[in-house]
Each structure stands twice: as C-alpha cells, then as structure tokens.
Amino acid sequence: MQADVLDASQAVAASSAAAAVPTAPIESPRQLFESSGVKAVLAQLDAELVGLAPVKGRIHDIAALLLVDKLRAQQGFNSQPPSLHMCFTGNPGTGKTTVALRMAEVLKQLGYVRKGHLVAVTRDDLVGQFIGHTAPKTREVLKKAMGGVLFIDEAYYLYRPENERDYGQEAIEILLQVMENQREDIVVILAGYKDRMQTFFGSNPGMASRIAHHIDFPDYTEPELLRIAQLMLEKLHYRFDDGALQAFARYIALRRAQPHFANARSVRNALDRMRLRHATRLFDSDVPLQPEQLVTLQAADVTASRVFAARHAA
Structure with a gap:
C-alpha cells in the first residue's frame, strides 16, 4: 500500500515537472556565450x-555555470544566484589581479553585478589604527565596491591573533555580514599565499564557509616567463635580438633561484x-642612430644585471 502511494506521488511529481518544462527551443549556451560578450572577455584573458x-x-567553468543559470532564469525555472565569493592563492606575479579584473567583466556581462568594476585593497584600506576607525573605513570600501568585485590582497593580514588590540577582526565581521546578506550585489575575492590562506580559513570558519571557489595560481615555467617578457616588450615596441634573448633565458633561470622572485612582476x-x-x-653614442637601434635590446643590456655578477661571485 505504502509503495503504491509512493509510486503515485512520484508519478504526479514527474508529470508536474514535465508540464512545467517549456517545449519551445531556446538560445543555446554557445550563442549566449558569444552574444553576451563573455567570449570576448575570456579571449582577452587568454591573450x-x-x-x-x-x-x-x-x-571558464564558472562562466558556464552562470550562462546556464541565466538560461534557466529566462525560462522561469527556480534559479537562485550561486555564491561567487572566491579565493585566489599563489605566489606574487601569477596574474591574480588580472584574472579578478576579467572575472568582474564576466559577471557584468551576465548581469550578476551592476557595474563590473574592481576595487583592489589591502589590510591598510580596511583596518583602522584606533577604536571606532575600522568600521567606517571598511564600510566605505564596501560602498565603493558595491555592484562589482572587491579584491583583498594578502587577506590573512586581516587576522592577527597575537595582538589583542588589533582591529582586523572587526573588519572581518563586517565583511562576513555583507558577503552573506548582499552577495547578489558584490563578489569578494580573497588572495594570498596558499599556506597562509589555509591558516586564515582555519581560524575564521565563518569566512571559509562563504568562499565557494578556491583557485590556485601556479608559478610560471621558464619558457612561459620568457614568452611573458616578449609580450611585454612587444606592447612597448621593443624586442630582444638573438643574443639578448639567450641572455634573458639565462637571467630567468638564475633569478628564479634567488629569494623574493615574483614571477611576471619580477620579469x-x-x-x-x-x-x-x-x-x-644609446645616449653615450656619438654616431647617428638607426630606428632599429631604438627598439632592440642587446645582450649587454641583459648581462649587466647583478644577477650575473652574483653568479660569478659564487
């Protein structure tokens, strides 16, 4: 008897669900991907x-989720905006801020934020130096970021348990409230070294529970760093000659082995x-210059670096 009732109930539910599903063809995700401008933003990121x-x-996966969610909403299906707060981990110079900027544009194109701008801050922009100073600072930053993305670099510095008089916890509490209650109007991205962010989340379970997407940024390889250097030079209308290209490849190998290497930033x-x-x-030259000389870096411009001197000294 109970099985018959259950089967009947399931049949009714299935029938209702089938009746609620529109049968008219709808825009394909690929069409929306192109028409929304998201394809162009991701292509720019790739470039x-x-x-x-x-x-x-x-x-790309997050963009796909948002695209399909948008199609569902257009058809009247129950669609609750997903939590989009993120954590970017990795060493300096691995592109975290650039990706955050493009993510803000993707969210704007799909209508998940109103403005699509990026507000990048650190602890000093959020935390005050005396009682009553932190809350106004944090709220002012949040006000500027509303409708877009708030990017907090080295976010673990907000929490300093060794200092009982530190006001970082106050900023965290305000952030938590906004991340929960106004998540449809702001996306918060926390960034920093992976191990320190893990410690931060371990000490702040409320913050950890609000971060839906954790993305780790790997260090660049030596060939990738060389390509990054060439792209940077192209934008400035410079280039390496063959000798300089080989010298810079050696420079990268030596520099990566030294302390405080910051990937693309160091390049x-x-x-x-x-x-x-x-x-x-060129300034020290007494002879007329050729246009090619104005744009060409030579090996001597590279090997004069202290990185090579340190190698010989060792």
Whole structure:
C-alpha cells in the first residue's frame, strides 16, 4: 500500500515537472556565450596571460555555470544566484589581479553585478589604527565596491591573533555580514599565499564557509616567463635580438633561484632596468642612430644585471 502511494506521488511529481518544462527551443549556451560578450572577455584573458591553463579552465567553468543559470532564469525555472565569493592563492606575479579584473567583466556581462568594476585593497584600506576607525573605513570600501568585485590582497593580514588590540577582526565581521546578506550585489575575492590562506580559513570558519571557489595560481615555467617578457616588450615596441634573448633565458633561470622572485612582476622589473641600460648605451653614442637601434635590446643590456655578477661571485 505504502509503495503504491509512493509510486503515485512520484508519478504526479514527474508529470508536474514535465508540464512545467517549456517545449519551445531556446538560445543555446554557445550563442549566449558569444552574444553576451563573455567570449570576448575570456579571449582577452587568454591573450593577456601566458599559461595558467588550470586557472583559465576554472574561470571558464564558472562562466558556464552562470550562462546556464541565466538560461534557466529566462525560462522561469527556480534559479537562485550561486555564491561567487572566491579565493585566489599563489605566489606574487601569477596574474591574480588580472584574472579578478576579467572575472568582474564576466559577471557584468551576465548581469550578476551592476557595474563590473574592481576595487583592489589591502589590510591598510580596511583596518583602522584606533577604536571606532575600522568600521567606517571598511564600510566605505564596501560602498565603493558595491555592484562589482572587491579584491583583498594578502587577506590573512586581516587576522592577527597575537595582538589583542588589533582591529582586523572587526573588519572581518563586517565583511562576513555583507558577503552573506548582499552577495547578489558584490563578489569578494580573497588572495594570498596558499599556506597562509589555509591558516586564515582555519581560524575564521565563518569566512571559509562563504568562499565557494578556491583557485590556485601556479608559478610560471621558464619558457612561459620568457614568452611573458616578449609580450611585454612587444606592447612597448621593443624586442630582444638573438643574443639578448639567450641572455634573458639565462637571467630567468638564475633569478628564479634567488629569494623574493615574483614571477611576471619580477620579469617586468627586470625589463625596466634593461630598458634603462639600453637608453644609457644609446645616449653615450656619438654616431647617428638607426630606428632599429631604438627598439632592440642587446645582450649587454641583459648581462649587466647583478644577477650575473652574483653568479660569478659564487
């Protein structure tokens, strides 16, 4: 008897669900992917960032979820906006801020945030130095970020349990409230080193429970760093000659083995110094210059780095 009632109930539910499903064809996810502008944003991300295949894959997956969710909402299906708060972990210079910027654009294109802007902050922008100072600072930052994405770099510095008078916990409590109650109008991305973020979440279970997506950014390989350098130079209308290209490949191998290496950030800083040496070399020339000389870095512009001197000293 009970089985018959259960079967009947399931049949009614199935019939109701079938009746509620529209039969008219709808826009395909691929069509929406292109018409919404999301395809163009992801293509720009792919062009801007070398490598990072796992990161790009996760961003594509999140975009797919939002696209299908949008199609469901258009058909009147029960559709609750997914939690989109994220954590980006990895070493400096691995593209976390750039990905956050493009993520904000994706969310804007799909209507999940109103403005699609990115507000990037650190602890100093949120936490005050005296009683009554933190809450206004944190709320002001949140006000600026509403309708977009709030990116908090080195987020673990918000929590300093060794200091009983630290006001970081107050900022965390305000963030938690907004992340829960206004999650349809703001997406918070926490960023930092992986081990420190894990410790932070272990000490702040409320924050951990609000982060739906954890994305780890790997370090770049040496060939990827060399390609990044070439792309940076192309944007500035510079290039390596053959000798400089080989020298910079050696530079990358040596620099990666030194402390405080920051991936693409260190590459950019190295190129700035090489351009400075290039300019000095040309400035000291007494002969008329050829246009090619203005855009070409030579091996000497690379090997003058202290990285090579340190190697010889060792």
